[in-house]
Amino acid sequence: MRPYSPPIRIVVGLLSALLVVAAPVACRKPAQPSEAYTQAHKRFGKLYGEKGDDAFLDPALAEVESLLAQVPADSLDAPAAQELRNRIQTGKQQAAAHEKAREEARAQAREPGPGSTGFGSDTGSSAPAPSGSEPSDEGSNDGTDDADAGTGTGVPGVGTPEAQLASSGCFQKGEPLEVKGRGRRDRWELADRPACRQQYASLQDQALIIEEGKVLAQVPKSSIQAIPVDGGTGPTPDAGR
Structure with missing residues (x-):
């Protein structure tokens, strides 16, 4: 008996089908950088x-x-x-x-607020009183203020990290502010030292308001003496009058 073998026509048809399917894959170009x-x-x-x-x-x-x-x-x-x-x-x-x-x-x-006469202070003072230790610090540093003043990388402004103010040796943290509509915010000011006043002369009368660890705003002290505060005691019935 003669062994069975598929007709040649069927084999040729299968090969043709495989070539048709493989042709697009073979012709596809690899992705190129742009x-x-x-x-x-x-x-x-x-x-x-x-x-x-x-x-x-x-x-x-x-x-x-x-x-x-x-x-x-x-x-x-x-x-x-x-x-x-x-x-x-x-x-x-x-x-x-x-x-x-x-x-x-x-x-x-810059917006005047009712019931406030000071810059973020219940006592109405326009700026925090210098601590009693500062004069002695200045006298005991024996000229080291110049070295402290040189640690900064430039004049601080909006966006400057609070850590840079602290490490510069020329800025001190003031009393927190209760900013209308934003809540309590920290405040930094230029330290009252000769070397610092000379290096950062443009910031002598400025206050730096901090938010999320960075300087949010830089404003003149004279223009923010009427920021509303609650003194930490919560709102009172006549607070809006």
């Missing part, structure tokens, strides 16, 4: 390195977003481009919220 993403990543890194979180409010960020929009969906860098887009959007929202908070704090600090 030059647009490379440029966007480089520009964003440079901008953020120069301005920090303020980069999210800089008009130059629009160029970065434009480059990210040019990254092909099938590019090797498409996931990274989408991640950078998300980071930029989140950063812009947070930066806008922080800027709005700073503006509100400045406006509230």
Whole structure:
């Protein structure tokens, strides 16, 4: 008996079908990196390195977003481009919220409030009285104030970490403020030392309001003498009169 073998026509048909299925896979090009993403990543890194979180409010960020929009969906860098887009959007929202908070704090600090005659103090004093230990500290340092004053990296301003104020040797923590609409906030002022007054002359009459460990606002002492306070005793029935 002759052994059975499938007709040649069937074998040829199966081979043709396999070739048709495999052809698109063989012809598909591998994913390529995107030059647009490379440029966007480089520009964003440079901008953020120069301005920090303020980069999210800089008009130059629009160029970065434009480059990210040019990254092909099938590019090797498409996931990274989408991640950078998300980071930029989140950063812009947070930066806008922080800027709005700073503006509100400045406006509230300048707004006269009822029943308050002082700068965050129940006694109505416009600034905290210097402690009795400061004159002796100044006399006992024997010129070490100059060394303390040199530990800062620049003139503090909005966004400066509170830790930098503490480590500079030229700033002292004042009495907390009860800021209208924001609650109790810490306050820092320039220490009354000759070397510090010379190095930070522009901050002699300024108060630095702290929120979340950073300087939220920098305002003149003379303009914030009427911040409402509750003295830690809670609201009273006639507090609004």
